[in-house]
Amino acid sequence: MGTLTGLFAPNRVAVVGATDREGSVGRAIFENLDAFDGDVVAVNPSRDEVLGQPCYPDLASVPEPVDLAVVVVPVQYAVDVVRDAGEAGVDNVVVITAGFGETGGDGATRERELATVAEEYDINLVGPNCLGVMNSQVNMNATFGPDRALPGSISFMSQSGAFITAVLDWANDQGIGFKDVVSLGNKAVLDETDFVRAWGDDPDTDVVLGYLESIEDGREFVDAARETTDDTPVVVVKSGRTDAGAKAASSHTGAIAGSEAAYEAGLDQAGVIRAESVQELFDSAQALAGQPLPDSDDVAVITNAGGPGVMATDAIGDSSLSLASFTEDTLDRLKETMPAEANVYNPVDAIGDADIDRFETAIDIVLADDNVSAAVVVSAPTAVLDYADLAEVVVDRQREYEKPVVTCLMGGDRATGANEVLREAGVPNYFDPARAVDSIDALARYRRIRDTTYEPATEFDVDREAAREILMGAKRRDDNRLGVEAMGLLDAYGIPTPEGEIVDSPTDAVQVAAGIEGPVVMKIVSPDILHKSDIGGVKVGVETDDVADAFEDLVTRARNYQPDADILGVQVQEMVDLDAGTETIVGMNRDPQFGPLVLFGLGGIFVEVLEDTTLRVAPVSEAEARDMIDDIQAAPLLRGARGRTPADIDSVVETIQRLSQLVTDFPQILELDINPLVAGPDGVQAIDVRLTVDTEQL
The missing domain is CATH 3.30.470.20 (ATP-grasp fold, B domain)
Known part of the structure; x- marks a missing residue:
């Protein structure tokens, strides 16, 4: 994969399949590119012009180099168009067209052909079956969605195009901006790992967000995300939770390690912050994009309302954060300046008649405390307090102390003006105290991620050939299951096992037992009998004189339980004191x-x-x-x-x-x-x- 600069910030975009037909995707994309800072050209062999612009029959006919081709043609022509793009030297292609892998059969075959052509010409290909891509810095909306992203420092990828259109409509209303937006589609070539890696190298991306339904290569994603999160937080909503993988498993581990557990482990190791909802995804993004990281998990709450203050305190208790313990100097200053009825301990309640001066004093004293690494300012509307004034104070003090501060200015129209002030300064505001606390929690979680030092796994000196020979034994028996007959596999990799052997006769069992000090454990050895204890296939504490009889009894029990079972013998093993x-x-x-x-x-x-x-x-x-x-x-x-x-x-x-x-x-x-x-x-x-x-x- 080459650089993705030409994908998100091209000089010239060609829309292959552009048309002026009302209601068509080709027209929607061409019109959406009207505000693009670069050049836009139409390509369609059936048109001489599109919406008053000259139209070329193919990419080879475009007189100037094309950096990005957006393909919206009937599915039977899409692969040929991508090949034409490669021949014309186009490095970046977005295939909007559907009808590929998502349809199965011939569609899956076409998608493989698409990927092969892209690989042949080293094309950065997005899609197929996608909404398109956006970049706010060059005013590029190469999608058929109805909204353009506001400018911002968040880069966002989604496996669902419909999700992007809904998010943009909501984000524009909330004043949340984006740098890059990409609809992943079927991920025939470029996938989430490529974009995580590219945005990690992008100085203009402060936060990477993702809505994912699957991850193509989990190990590669973990490695890429670890590298990215050194400087740039990655927050993901992963849908499609399922335990279907566990249902098909035969081992204890398989039963526990289902698909959802795999994603949980993988994303955690990748240093990815996992959001449980869309709201949490963007709450986290706003805080991470606009606020510094706290030095510790110790948070203060400053409020004029007891109830919401308690709600914030409860939310801190439910999070990875903790209530900061104020210094004696802070407590003394608060006692001197707050009314007798006020609570000067964390959470600080300046009580309901607090005006802007009292609020400002409380915020100033609390943020000056070295034990406080972050603060949540919670306020209910009153006649003596103007939210716009409070917003100015919060912004001023946050900048002065350079500590993360979020607000919860509860109310409707009263908070409108304050929201503008806070938004411009990168201070998130939430109606719900719990959301405000969760955003601080995201900052603390990312601090811990960034402080984590990843080290390579240890390479031990092992006997791979001995291990391979044991595994080949299963192939020679035409059986894909191994039990205690594979204990040598553990020995080959230095994992301690009790002394013992597998024998196929009572005489050999007695001989092995005689060489082991004390009573022994005896187990039937059969790949067809997984739960040996359930059929009486294990005997514990067998004395040497009883070993021969125990051997015969174990084999008889196994034969009675499953006459066609493949009996490999009996394991005679040193007895380990489990207690x-x-x-x-x-x-x-x-x-x-x-x-x-x-x-x-x-x-x-x-x-x-x-x-x-x-x-x-x-x-x-x-x-x-x-x-x-x-x-x-x-x-x-x-x-x-x-x-x-x-x-x-x-x-x-x-x-x-x-x-x-x-x-x-x-x-x-x-x-x-x-x-x-x-x-x-x-x-x-x-x-x-x-x-x-x-x-x-x-």
């Missing part, structure tokens, strides 16, 4: 968008009941592995809560990383569970494993 540690699970499920998702959590038989787990997109770094441990509610158990002996956390962290490396090295592994992974004071032990493999890739 001496905490049973955890480490697993992986391969997501279609994000690739391998690594799971960690409380394990054993309750993993799917309690669902105390967390996810990360592989490869997982050491810091991310440590965060995974902190994420789960059972973390105190691992750290020695209630007199328990603490587990060796470093061993757990290393195991998570080693499994991450395993599933990254072998994309053939579709699902994998180590359950339980017993975490004790002397390290970890992987007691059981099962995995699903795509044998066709081996």
Whole structure:
């Protein structure tokens, strides 16, 4: 992909399919480009002119170089037009035309042809099946939408063209402006990752916003967003939440790591702020575009109304923020200047008869406090207070102290003039105190994102060939499932396992058990029997004298349960004292968008009941592995809560990383569970494993 400058700020735009026919998309786009600062040319072999402008039969006939071609032709001609654009040296193409991948069948074939042509000529292609693109700096509206974006520093991408038209209508009413707007359409070539990367390099974009229904390449998006969020916040609404992916999974990890969980983990690792609604998306954007970042999470509330002040305080309690504790000097100054009835502790209530002077004094004193990193000014309308005056004070003090301030000036017409003052200064105003607090929360969340240092995953010295040979065993048996017969896979990647072997006779079982100190655990080994405990396929604490009989009993139980099961033998294993540690699970499920998702959590038989787990997109770094441990509610158990002996956390962290490396090295592994992974004071032990493999890739 080349630079996208010519896409958003072209010198010359050609509308291929321009027409003067009333109600046509070709006419709408051509008319929308009337205000464009550059040149606009019409291309249509059936017209000599369009709306009084000369019309050319094809792109090759345009006498001057074209930077951007907007294609709105019947679907059967679209691929040829893009090829013509490539031949004419056009680097940027927006295909408005529908009838491609969204229709399936022949449409999907045409879309692949479109992408192939774009790749051949190195064309930046948006669409097909999209609304178009906009850039406010050059007054370019290359869409068939009814509204043009106001100027601003927010760049916005959407997978829904209809969503863009609705947002622009609302944003224009709210005075919210944009720099670039792009309708992604089917994303045949350019997708969300390309725009995140381009806007991250754009000094005129202060915030990147997105409405996404899917992400084409999750790992690439994570890497691009991490780089962008060093300087530019990325806020996304992701729709299409579903657990359909979990329903098709066969492992514990697969059942938990559904599509929605994958996006949650991926966006979090990408440093993306995820908004839960359109309102939250733009509330966050306004604050991020206009306000500095707070130094800490400590927020003050200044109000003239007790009820709304309490609402703001409650919202702070529900967020990642905290109420600032004022210094003694601040409290003394407030006591000296506020009425006796006022509350000088946070939230500061200057009470209902507060005029502009009292409000100004309170704001000035609070923002001067070093313990306060941000403030929310909440006001109800009164006869002694003019909102326009209050807005001027807020703007002045925000600039003086260079701390983020948002307002909640409750009311209708009374707030109109104040809104203009605040908007011009980049101070967001909200009717709802909770929205005001949430916007400060977005600033704090982005500060934490920007302060995060991403590190590469550790590369351990492992035996890949031994691991590959074990996986090939599944292919040779024509079976895509592996159980305890794959314990050697863990050994090859340095994940500790109990001493033991798989045997196929009672005699061998006795011999192996004799070499293990103390009683042993015996398990039936069959890829066809996943839940061995349910059929009595596991025996714990077997003494050496009983091993032969236990072997026969396990095989008999398995045969009775499933006569056609493939019995590979019986595992004779060192018995691990489960009470001496905490049973955890480490697993992986391969997501279609994000690739391998690594799971960690409380394990054993309750993993799917309690669902105390967390996810990360592989490869997982050491810091991310440590965060995974902190994420789960059972973390105190691992750290020695209630007199328990603490587990060796470093061993757990290393195991998570080693499994991450395993599933990254072998994309053939579709699902994998180590359950339980017993975490004790002397390290970890992987007691059981099962995995699903795509044998066709081996």
